[in-house]
Amino acid sequence: xxxxxxxxxxxxxxxxxxxxxxxxxxxxxxxxxxxxxxxxxxxxxxxxxxxxxxxxxxxxxxxxxxxxxxxxxxxxxxxxxxxxxxxxxxxxxxxxxxxxxxxxxxxxxxxxxxxxxxxxxxxxxxxxxxxxxxxxxxxxxxxxxxxxxxxxxxxxxxxxxxxxxxxxxxxxxxxxxxxxxxxxxxxxxxxxxxxxxxxxxxxxxxxxxxxxxxxxxxxxxxxxxxxxxxxxxxxxxxxxxxxxxxxxxxxxxxxxxxxxxxxxxxxxxxxxxxxxxxxxxxxxxxxxxxxxxxxxxxxxxxxxxxxxxxxxxxxxxxxxxxxxxxxxxxxxx
Amino acid sequence: xxxxxxxxxxxxxxxxxxxxxxxxxxxxxxxxxxxxxxxxxxxxxxxxxxxxxxxxxxxxxxxxxxxxxxxxxxxxxxxxxxxxxxxxxxxxxxxxxxxxxxxxxxxxxxxxxxxxxxxxxxxxxxxxxxxxxxxxxxxxxxxxxxxxxxxxxxxxxxxxxxxxxxxxxxxxxxxxxxxxxxxxxxxxxxxxxxxxxxxxxxxxxxxxxxxxxxxxxxxxxxxxxxxxxxxxxxxxxxxxxxxxxxxxxxxxxxxxxxxxxxxxxxxxxxxxxxxxxxxxxxxxxxxxxxxxxxxxxxxxxxxxxxxxxxxxxxxxxxxxxxxxxxxxxxxxxxxxxxxxxxxxxxxxxxxxxxxxxxxxxxxxxxxxxxxxxxxxxxxxxxxxxxxxxxxxxxxxxxxxxxxxxxxxxxxxxxxxxxxxxxxxxxxxxxxxxxxxxxxxxxxxxxxxxxxxxxxxxxxxxxxxxxxxxxxxxxxxxxxxxxxxxxxxxxxxxxxxxxxx
Numbered sequence: 108x109x110x111x112x113x114x115x116x117x118x119x120x121x122x123x124x125x126x127x128x129x130x131x132x133x134x135x136x137x138x139x140x141x142x143x144x145x146x147x148x149x150x151x152x153x154x155x156x157x158x159x160x161x162x163x164x165x166x167x168x169x170x171x172x173x174x175x176x177x178x179x180x181x182x183x184x185x186x187x188x189x190x191x192x193x194x195x196x197x198x199x200x201x202x203x204x205x206x207x208x209x210x211x212x213x214x215x216x217x218x219x220x221x222x223x224x225x226x227x228x229x230x231x232x233x234x235x236x237x238x239x240x241x242x243x244x245x246x247x248x249x250x251x252x253x254x255x256x257x258x259x260x261x262x263x264x265x266x267x268x269x270x271x272x273x274x275x276x277x278x279x280x281x282x283x284x285x286x287x288x289x290x291x292x293x294x295x296x297x298x299x300x301x302x303x304x305x306x307x308x309x310x311x312x313x314x315x316x317x318x319x320x321x322x323x324x325x326x327x328x329x330x331x332x333x334x335x336x337x338x339x340x341x342x343x344x345x346x347x348x349x350x351x352x353x354x355x356x357x358x359x360x361x362x363x364x365x366x367x368x369x370x371x372x373x374x375x376x377x378x379x380x381x382x383x384x385x386x387x388x389x390x391x392x393x394x395x396x397x398x399x400x401x402x403x404x405x406x407x408x409x410x411x412x413x414x415x416x417x418x419x420x421x422x423x424x425x426x427x428x429x430x431x432x433x434x435x436x437x438x439x440x
Numbered sequence: 441x442x443x444x445x446x447x448x449x450x451x452x453x454x455x456x457x458x459x460x461x462x463x464x465x466x467x468x469x470x471x472x473x474x475x476x477x478x479x480x481x482x483x484x485x486x487x488x489x490x491x492x493x494x495x496x497x498x499x500x501x502x503x504x505x506x507x508x509x510x511x512x513x514x515x516x517x518x519x520x521x522x523x524x525x526x527x528x529x530x531x532x533x534x535x536x537x538x539x540x541x542x543x544x545x546x547x548x549x550x551x552x553x554x555x556x557x558x559x560x561x562x563x564x565x566x567x568x569x570x571x572x573x574x575x576x577x578x579x580x581x582x583x584x585x586x587x588x589x590x591x592x593x594x595x596x597x598x599x600x601x602x603x604x605x606x607x608x609x610x611x612x613x614x615x616x617x618x619x620x621x622x623x624x625x626x627x628x629x630x631x632x633x634x635x636x637x638x639x640x641x642x643x644x645x646x647x648x649x650x651x652x653x654x655x656x657x658x659x660x661x662x663x664x665x666x667x668x669x670x671x672x673x674x675x676x677x678x679x680x681x682x683x684x685x686x687x688x689x690x691x692x693x694x695x696x697x698x699x700x701x702x703x704x705x706x707x708x709x710x711x712x713x714x715x716x717x718x719x720x721x722x723x724x725x726x727x728x729x730x731x732x733x734x735x736x737x738x739x740x741x742x743x744x745x746x747x748x749x750x751x752x753x754x755x756x757x758x759x760x761x762x763x764x765x766x767x768x769x770x771x772x773x774x775x776x777x778x779x780x781x782x783x784x785x786x787x788x789x790x791x792x793x794x795x796x797x798x799x800x801x802x803x804x805x806x807x808x809x810x811x812x813x814x815x816x817x818x819x820x821x822x823x824x825x826x827x828x829x830x831x832x833x834x835x836x837x838x839x840x841x842x843x844x845x846x847x848x849x850x851x852x853x854x855x856x857x858x859x860x861x862x863x864x865x866x867x868x869x870x871x872x873x874x875x876x877x878x879x880x881x882x883x884x885x886x887x888x889x890x891x892x893x894x895x896x897x898x899x900x901x902x903x904x905x906x907x908x909x910x911x912x913x914x915x916x917x918x919x920x921x922x923x924x925x926x927x928x929x930x931x932x933x934x935x936x937x938x939x940x
Binding site: 165167200202253425427 | 500503504507508510511512514515517518520521522523525526528529531532533534535536537539540541542543544545547548549551552553554555556558559560563564603608610611612614874875876877881884885888889892896899903906907926927
């Protein structure tokens with residue numbers, strides 16, 4: 108295995124980590140409108156992700172930074188080509204981070220409800236757009252011989268990628284509902300479980316549809332395996348949720364996300380961004396990558412840092428392992 | 441009009457706006473993390489309540505700033521690919537590595553431990569909780585280091601070669617990139633300036649409360665901490681600034697000639713205090729100068745030769761082909777002066793403040809005051825009326841803005857002074873922009889970012905003012921009885937000591 112193949116796998120892994128982790132905190136953000144009945148309940152939801160959402164978001168920063176370093180051409184084509192959707196995601200992530208940190212810092216009703224609207228929309232929109240972006244990346248877009256994206260915004264909004272967007276949105280929201288059921292006590296936990304069923308069924312239909320479409324277009328044997336794992340895990344998550352096995356359900360919804368993202372990367376390889384104009388113009392792990400020297404240094408860095416990151420982030424989840432409910436919320440804010 | 445809206449111009453404006461905005465929060469974040477950690481250490485060691493109240497107060501202001509710093513930093517990272525894709529293609533092999541290192545080593549660290557610190561008050565024993573804020577502080581400093589290594593490479597590219605076949609810059613020596621003198625001196629200078637910023641921020645806010653005779657024990661401690669920080673950081677900023685100047689004279693002669701509006705090389709060269717000139721004709725019409733000082737700044741020698749703008753431009757034309765290699769001279773000249781001026785002003789105020797509030801043992805017995813009383817501001821005490829004391833507090837309050845202004849001008853200087861190069865001597869800024877991104881897209885993003893930044897600035901300032909006015913919080917039983925085991929040993933049905 109060449110180092111650029113290793114880095115393709117590592118970048119896939121970073122995206123898996125990002126969607127697994129931020130997937131549930133996006134989902135919880137969306138549930139602040141779907142599930143919570145009043146401000147105290149919204150605060151319970153926000154507090155379930157409070158200690159971890161910032162660390163989750165860094166997976167995105169790292170995925171982007173690693174792509175820049177390991178595959179500069181991929182980074183350049185992807186970020187300049189998907190300019191407007193990424194702009195919207197950025198604006199959302201700005202608003203979202205500030206909303207979490209500022210919402211509770213003033214007691215006025217209007218201040219808090221404004222930030223709560225921000226949290227809902229800035230969780231929903233990126234959940235949708237990441238699917239659209241990944242859908243397009245896998246399907247192939249108009250890339251010319253200079254590796255430049257020459258399509259328009261309209262080209263990005265096609266049925267396949269829009270289905271991808273709905274698939275990620277519902278999958279993340281389901282993942283968030285399962286996480287809520289796992290992390291809360293009392294009435295919210297019961298309702299989260301109920302909503303998880305509905306969300307899970309909708310997600311199962313959309314995700315299966317999107318993955319089968321992907322398989323039909325670009326799939327092979329290994330991607331089929333990933334597809335089956337994703338669908339089976341999603342089904343298992345719904346069943347475990349119905350049985351009240353919340354830990355299992357959350358683990359399985361995470362596996363479903365991981366397998367679905369892995370499937371997309373499997374159908375891509377050895378391309379990183381196929382061109383819909385001419386196969387000769389595909390960006391591949393070979394022509395888009397950095398030099399072996401850079402990749403070697405990065406491999407050392409990732410080899411040492413990544414296990415440590417997982418260790419201390421894992422510890423965070425253990426420190427905050429207790430469930431919370433409305434009775435844990437002080438009146439002060 | 442067409443030229444004014446060229447994608448390059450727009451992309452540069454957007455980068456400038458984002459960078460300057462981002463850098464209002466970064467230095468405060470770096471310094472307040474460390475200062476808060478210092479205060480919390482004092483609490484853990486002495487158990488004096490004023491330290492815990494100070495920790496909570498400055499910690500809250502730190503969190504307000506880091507939230508903005510993080511989200512605007514994300515824009516910086518995406519922007520290279522979005523607006524400067526040809527830059528990214530050309531230098532990704534070299535420039536991407538420190539960026540990826542920053543994310544893997546520093547940013548994960550900082551973001552994970554900040555969550556633990558915010559929510560860990562009633563979940564972690566106090567020494568582990570203290571360790572978390574130190575981890576955050578180390579994370580912010582490492583983060584600055586890697587980002588400045590990347591920026592320094594743009595100022596002075598080393599450890600790379602241009603590949604003949606692909607035309608790209610390719611990394612040959614990563615160690616050189618992260619340890620070259622440009623990087624080390626830049627890190628030293630930027631971190632010192634960050635502490636100058638945080639110290640002045642503390643002075644300003646503490647003075648605001650002390651002038652109103654409120655929260656005296658906490659604010660007196662904070663004032664002294666701020667003053668000491670400003671004086672030490674101010675000295676280090678000046679020393680590192682001098683070193684950085686010498687590195688620049690060596691590596692970017694055009695930038696320093698422009699910073700001095702020195703049109704023609706001279707030996708000895710004077711330091712310009714005020715100049716007004718004609719850029720087209722290449723000379724100054726008015727100039728107020730200190731003889732020989734520039735030679736000293738450049739070479740540690742009052743008589744050495746310093747090349748001017750006109751000679752350097754000719755030399756660069758011979759080296760890189762025809763073209764104009766001069767940056768915007770008035771901007772470079774004045775940003776350099778504003779940076780130094782505002783930085784030195786905060787240092788001077790810090791020094792004066794340290795003298796005026798000096799410790800008991802330096803004062804005669806009858807002038808000493810206790811913990812709960814205002815500092816005496818000695819020289820003003822009998823000789824002058826109380827209104828002069830109010831003036832002192834007012835000036836001290838305003839100090840909080842000075843280093844922020846100095847930082848912004850400093851970045852404008854260092855980035856504008858490098859033009860027309862994105863990577864000095866290697867890649868022109870005009871060759872760095874995204875060719876596929878339309879004018880409309882850049883305009884849209886610039887308007888949206890700027891509008892969002894404006895709204896957030898308004899929100900942030902109001903929140904800061906409100907938080908500052910509220911003062912340090914009263915302590916609760918939970919604050920004074922931290923858990924003794926990880927995960928929180930207290931009754932699980934208690935409300936959380938901290939929640940969003």
